[in-house]
Amino acid sequence: MFGKKKEIPQIDKQQLELIQNAQRRIKQKKRLYIHFVIFLIGSGFLILANLVFGIGKDMTPFGVDWFVYAIFIWLFLLLYHTFNVFITHKFMGKDWEQKQLDKLISKQQERIDRLKEKAHNTQAEEMESENTSEVKKKAELTIIVAAGENNAIGKDNTLLWHLRDDLKRFKTLTSGHHIIMGRKTFESFHKPLPNRTHVVITRQNNYKVPEGVIVVNSLEEAIKIVQNDAQPFIIGGGKIYKQAMALAHKIELTRVHETFEADTFFPKINTAIWKETNKTFHNKDVDHEHAFSFVTYLKNNPSI
Numbered sequence: 001m002f003g004k005k006k007e008i009p010q011i012d013k014q015q016l017e018l019i020q021n022a023q024r025r026i027k028q029k030k031r032l033y034i035h036f037v038i039f040l041i042g043s044g045f046l047i048l049a050n051l052v053f054g055i056g057k058d059m060t061p062f063g064v065d066w067f068v069y070a071i072f073i074w075l076f077l078l079l080y081h082t083f084n085v086f087i088t089h090k091f092m093g094k095d096w097e098q099k100q101l102d103k104l105i106s107k108q109q110e111r112i113d114r115l116k117e118k119a120h121n122t123q124a125e126e127m128e129s130e131n132t133s134e135v136k137k138k139a140e141l142t143i144i145v146a147a148g149e150n151n152a153i154g155k156d157n158t159l160l161w162h163l164r165d166d167l168k169r170f171k172t173l174t175s176g177h178h179i180i181m182g183r184k185t186f187e188s189f190h191k192p193l194p195n196r197t198h199v200v201i202t203r204q205n206n207y208k209v210p211e212g213v214i215v216v217n218s219l220e221e222a223i224k225i226v227q228n229d230a231q232p233f234i235i236g237g238g239k240i241y242k243q244a245m246a247l248a249h250k251i252e253l254t255r256v257h258e259t260f261e262a263d264t265f266f267p268k269i270n271t272a273i274w275k276e277t278n279k280t281f282h283n284k285d286v287d288h289e290h291a292f293s294f295v296t297y298l299k300n301n302p303s304i
């Protein structure tokens with residue numbers, strides 16, 4: 001009861017069949033060998049019975065002693081037995097051999113099919129990844145943001161300034177493209193911006209939006225959706241910018257030359273990763289309460 005459990009040998013059906021066949025084969029040969037030995041002894045005994053003890057001395061059909069007939073008949077039976085063992089049932093018969101061969105062929109075919117399928121899938125995956133990287137190469141995922149000197153971008157879900165030329169530039173750059181944003185930034189608009197496809201990221205499952213607005217559950221999903229756009233934009237806010245820094249290729253920054261009190265900030269731009277490629281300064285005037293600069297950054301190594 002408490003002893004070690006007896007291990008049951010794990011032999012599959014085919015192995016078992018092979019073992020049983022081998023056992024039967026050994027028995028067959030053993031029987032033939034015994035038959036042969038009995039034949040030798042028996043034949044000697046028949047000769048002895050006739051020649052020494054004179055049993056059936058007068059039985060000589062066609063002038064030949066009866067024991068010669070008896071030995072020949074027995075020899076014929078022995079040959080028939082031998083024929084049976086080595087020819088008729090040669091390794092369990094032709095049917096068995098054919099069955100084993102068929103099994104082997106079907107197993108090999110299965111393996112070939114599996115390998116073919118694997119090769120096909122790998123090829124398809126490679127093609128897909130080639131296509132994806134082609135789209136990635138073409139698409140320039142661009143972050144567009146306006147940030148103060150202290151990287152402040154918003155407070156109480158509103159912007160911190162009103163800069164006419166900045167809004168104009170935002171409109172010019174983003175028009176006709178996809179704009180990806182967090183749910184809070186989307187809610188900071190009174191209504192969707194014209195001539196742009198809005199992609200809103202939220203963890204909510206039944207988030208309701210006006211017709212034409214796309215809702216997704218992650219930034220990665222949003223990027224997949226905008227793959228056919230040559231220049232999709234990430235337009236904020238703080239949470240989304242933070243996640244997008246690793247994935248974006250370009251930053252269009254409006255640097256507002258002032259420090260602001262805020263609750264939302266843009267991540268610090270790492271100049272080891274981002275290279276400034278263009279900068280235009282605008283002084284403050286009647287339409288612009290703060291001085292600002294349009295700065296373009298490109299990622300040194302887009303794979304980072």
Ligand SMILES: NC(=O)c1ccc[n+]([C@@H]2O[C@H](COP(=O)([O-])OP(=O)(O)OC[C@H]3O[C@@H](n4cnc5c(N)ncnc54)[C@H](OP(=O)(O)O)[C@@H]3O)[C@@H](O)[C@H]2O)c1
Pocket residue numbers: 144145146147152153154155156157158159181182183184185186188201202203204216217218219235236237238239240241243264
């Ligand atoms: N200066 C600028 O250029 C600029 C631009 C844009 C926005 N802003 C300002 O930024 C502020 C808003 O930024 P914020 O950081 O508070 O909010 P946000 O980034 O606009 O949105 C945050 C929301 O996005 C969703 N979200 C974020 N990461 C997600 C993820 N990985 N998967 C699924 N959903 C995700 C969540 O929505 P749920 O809670 O629904 O799940 C989260 O609450 C406002 O003040 C706005 O005015 C400034």
